[in-house]
Amino acid sequence: MSVDRACRGDAALVTTAQVDQASEKGPSWDELQVGLVVGPLHYTITEEMIADFCAALPVAEKPYQSSSGAASVMPPTLLATDYIPLLKGHLELGWGLMARHSMKVLRPVKVDDKVTVRGKITDKYEKKGRHYWTLQYDVTNSSGQVCSQSTISCSVD
């Protein structure tokens, strides 16, 4: 399918583009193995990360601030784009279409929390001539508690 068709609004097609994020060529969809574990990525969540995220959207930081006005809780979707670094070297994202993203927010991630992001390829399939992959990925805190669980399905050309 061309993206042109997507832009013309073919309702039968699932179509938001998510594009060549990785500059280096990686393995193809054919080589992708269901069950592949990806990550971990490690971060310490900072006030700056929250401020940058809110500024980029752009939205007010207030829902994520403590009564003192300092950022205290990470916006739950701040690490949602981590599917990109998780898949780096495992799948050439190239040109593709994001079909769906789902997230369960189980507990808040606080400023200064050290978190780990890990994922697993849970499905790959063909639909209407396109190749899709599904990744589940979790954010856990330093106590090993799962803070959020995400599932993303995208096509890749």
Next chain:
Amino acid sequence: MSTKPLASEFDMSQQAIDAFGALIGKRVPALRRPRGTGHHADVEAAKSVGLRGPVAYSLHYYAHVSHLMAERFGERWFNGGEISVAFIKPVCAGDRVFVKVGERDVQRPPESSEDRLVFQADVFNQLNELVAAGHVSIPK
């Protein structure tokens, strides 16, 4: 919806797309890309694959849905919120984006238990085209 519908709108400017994309590179420097390149920033690259212009990151407006829930429900969103959105059409630089939660009746997802409040989540562009849709929920 048991509360007033939630809504926000914003311009998906090229600057906004660049700012959102830069977050990834700031977190993971190996993924930094030269400014103005790729289908998120380069008009010609975007048009070469049939887009009207540089395409936005779908997780950008997805984040706005989550933000509306954080604004309204706070701790209830941070402790048990759920979101699921399907992306229907691309959003491009220069589009106006309208995010709406709870404005129309939701078709309760089959996996959702009765002890959750479930709301429809929709994203429209300036042509009133539905570009993304799904649902959000919190524990009752």
